[in-house]
Amino acid sequence: MKTHVPVTSAKETLSQKQRRMRTILHGLNQAYPDTTLALNFSSPLELLIALILAAQCTDERVNAVMAIVRRKYPTAKAWAEVDHKSLEQDLRSVSFYRNKAKAIRACCQELVTRFNGQVPQTLEELVSLSGVGRKTANVLRGNAFGQPAIGVDRHVGRLAQRMGFTTQTDPDKIEDDLNVLVPDDSKVRFCHVMQTHGRVQCLARTPLCDTCPVRSSCPYPT
Numbered sequence: 001m002k003t004h005v006p007v008t009s010a011k012e013t014l015s016q017k018q019r020r021m022r023t024i025l026h027g028l029n030q031a032y033p034d035t036t037l038a039l040n041f042s043s044p045l046e047l048l049i050a051l052i053l054a055a056q057c058t059d060e061r062v063n064a065v066m067a068i069v070r071r072k073y074p075t076a077k078a079w080a081e082v083d084h085k086s087l088e089q090d091l092r093s094v095s096f097y098r099n100k101a102k103a104i105r106a107c108c109q110e111l112v113t114r115f116n117g118q119v120p121q122t123l124e125e126l127v128s129l130s131g132v133g134r135k136t137a138n139v140l141r142g143n144a145f146g147q148p149a150i151g152v153d154r155h156v157g158r159l160a161q162r163m164g165f166t167t168q169t170d171p172d173k174i175e176d177d178l179n180v181l182v183p184d185d186s187k188v189r190f191c192h193v194m195q196t197h198g199r200v201q202c203l204a205r206t207p208l209c210d211t212c213p214v215r216s217s218c219p220y221p222t
């Protein structure tokens, strides 16, 4: 029979929450020592394209498509200037490929005209690009440019709620809450282990709490 031991409450102070965050991070790092971003990339541009393709599509599918097309489109100019039908054909195995082909061309046209073909590094510049939201911008900042940034995807958001690190549902506000709890030098790593934990243990419908490595620090199990 499960016993419920509350590990957090409305009275949990910021420093207690930060300490609990460090404990959970330590546990997840031990559980997933080799985990990293699931999308393959060798340049900021490749990661940007992969992130646009990854919306409502599996990372495995995106990696497979990128492995084929990356040499064909080595620059933003190449993505921007390709004939639309040809690009659709190249991306057809990805979900919503028509819309994504349109978004990639529009984004890369802006890269060419506004940023000399380079992917910019600031949050403000990144979110000013077509098809780039805050999550994509932060994943890029963290993984392509080594900046302390938290990209709140569905796994990070769901787990942060269950773990009692936020009561927010808006991803931007969840990001704000997490930014004060996760040390800068762990922010990118935090996202990787949370995503992996969300995929294999803290599942959306039924989290596997009984075997969870951070159960003793999580208020969710009842």
Ligand code: SF4
Pocket (backbone or CB within 6 Å): 162, 163, 201, 202, 203, 207, 208, 209, 210, 212, 213, 214, 215, 218, 219, 220, 221
């Ligand atoms: S699996 Fe359960 S105990 Fe583990 S983090 Fe998710 S909700 Fe908490």
